[in-house]
Amino acid sequence: MSVLFEAVVDELRRSIHLIKVGKRPDADEYHRRVSAMYQWKNVAMRTEKIYNKVSKDPDLRLVERLQRYCHCRPVAGVIYGCVVVIDFLLLCLLAFFRPAKNIDVVPHWGGLQNKVHTEGTVQLSHLQHSYSKETDDTI
Helix, strand or coil, X not given: CHHHHHHHHHHHHHHHHHHHCCCCCCHHHHHHHHHHHCCHHXXXXXXXXXXXXXXXXXXXXXXXXXXXXXXXXXXXXXXXXXXXXXXXHHHHHHHHHCCHHHCCCCCCCCHHHCEEECCCEEEECCEEEECCCCCCCEC
């Protein structure tokens, strides 16, 4: 990790020097170098693993979340806690003006398996929509 940090610091120093002498760092060269550093398929796979892990975590009550934030750092934990409380109060205010029961729920869509049939109906997993044009295409 320290090697990566040193490389970033060296690049930052080089860029600052180029700007001071009146030259601009080449954005295309920088983009090529960053693109070579990452294999985007691996980045996407790691991101998906993190999302899947987080989605399996249980939802914590407000008090439990505040306790976790207070253990972060003495000052930062208090700031995080205040932000969470403000967000929660904003959520309560919005829920008062726009209750969840008044918000339409989108039905589950089955993805690419859905097909448009010749009788003019698009069949989605639990929902059917009619349309005027008849076609035999797939979505």
